[in-house]
Amino acid sequence: MVCFRHRYDDTNRTRLKTVETNYGKKAETVTRKTDALYAAPLQEIIDFQFDERVVAVFPDMIQRSVPGYGMIISNIGILAAKYAQAGSHCYDLGCSLGAASLAMRQRISTPDCDIIAVDNSPAMLERARELLALDTVASIPVTIICSDIQDVTIENASVVVLNFTLQFIPPPQRLALMQRIYGGLNPGGILILSEKIAFSEPERQNFHVGLHHDFKRANGYSDLEISQKRSALENVMIPETLAVHHKRLKAAGFSCSELWLQCFNFVSLVAIK
Ligand SMILES: Nc1ncnc2c1ncn2[C@@H]1O[C@H](C[S@+](CC[C@H]([NH3+])C(=O)[O-])CC(=O)[O-])[C@@H](O)[C@H]1O
Ligand SMILES: O=C(O)C(=O)Cc1ccccc1
Numbered sequence: 204m205v206c207f208r209h210r211y212d213d214t215n216r217t218r219l220k221t222v223e224t225n226y227g228k229k230a231e232t233v234t235r236k237t238d239a240l241y242a243a244p245l246q247e248i249i250d251f252q253f254d255e256r257v258v259a260v261f262p263d264m265i266q267r268s269v270p271g272y273g274m275i276i277s278n279i280g281i282l283a284a285k286y287a288q289a290g291s292h293c294y295d296l297g298c299s300l301g302a303a304s305l306a307m308r309q310r311i312s313t314p315d316c317d318i319i320a321v322d323n324s325p326a327m328l329e330r331a332r333e334l335l336a337l338d339t340v341a342s343i344p345v346t347i348i349c350s351d352i353q354d355v356t357i358e359n360a361s362v363v364v365l366n367f368t369l370q371f372i373p374p375p376q377r378l379a380l381m382q383r384i385y386g387g388l389n390p391g392g393i394l395i396l397s398e399k400i401a402f403s404e405p406e407r408q409n410f411h412v413g414l415h416h417d418f419k420r421a422n423g424y425s426d427l428e429i430s431q432k433r434s435a436l437e438n439v440m441i442p443e444t445l446a447v448h449h450k451r452l453k454a455a456g457f458s459c460s461e462l463w464l465q466c467f468n469f470v471s472l473v474a475i476k
Pocket of ligand 1 (some may be wrong): 265372
């Protein structure tokens with residue numbers, strides 16, 4: 204489980220937290236910088252990018268913004284331990300700082316597995332490499348690839364993780380990616396798909412979005428931060444309904460997909476080949 208010990212650095216107003224995360228089994232500490240990227244009023248809101256500024260605050264940003272994130276990461280480890288097949292690959296597509304790769308690496312005991320972690324942000328991967336190197340206990344090799352996940356070969360896979368990544372792929376390109384994932388999975392392999400979702404009924408949409416904003420406010424974000432980040436994400440992160448996700452998984456070949464976690468408008472599904 205993720206736990207936090209807070210420390211304040213009053214020299215530059217930046218609140219630093221010394222964190223014990225799953226970024227290293229020996230509980231090495233990682234300094235966690237507070238996300239204040241949207242705290243000041245911005246003249247112009249540019250589209251959200253996974254650049255150096257986001258990388259520097261990413262563990263704090265994702266934990267404070269995605270309800271259930273820590274629980275999803277822990278349970279990716281549990282699911283991977285159950286479904287990893289000997290001599291196969293486990294893919295972490297859109298790995299960011301490698302939290303899901305680390306969770307899998309720490310839990311899998313199946314022989315001869317490796318993990319292939321892919322992201323198209325060089326800044327994310329530079330930091331992911333450092334964090335993976337801190338985890339000296341686990342022995343499963345992790346190969347990091349800087350690429351668009353749509354261009355990576357997926358083969359001999361027993362576990363494929365898309366943890367909040369599909370939402371950044373343009374919707375018309377999503378089915379082809381899912382078909383390639385299905386094609387690359389071995390029988391009995393799984394896809395773990397976590398997404399922010401939308402609701403077709405306005406009342407349900409408002410209910411969940413309202414609660415998500417309450418969650419963010421409770422985690423210290425101001426209304427200005429919430430609204431500026433929302434605008435920055437508008438063109439780049441496109442949530443779809445749960446029905447659309449289940450339908451696409453079926454169209455890609457998965458005979459069943461199971462919702463295993465929902466917290467407000469954030470879900471995680473598992474589909475078995
Ligand atoms: N086409 C693409 N190809 C490769 N990477 C991409 C692409 N589009 C976006 N990304 C990458 O997908 C990641 C999405 S974050 C995933 C969290 C992580 N899975 C976690 O378990 O912590 C989710 C979020 O921040 O909401 C970023 O690192 C992008 O660079
Ligand atoms: O912050 C939000 O509103 C989100 O929907 C989640 C998120 C988390 C990290 C980067 C981009 C989006």
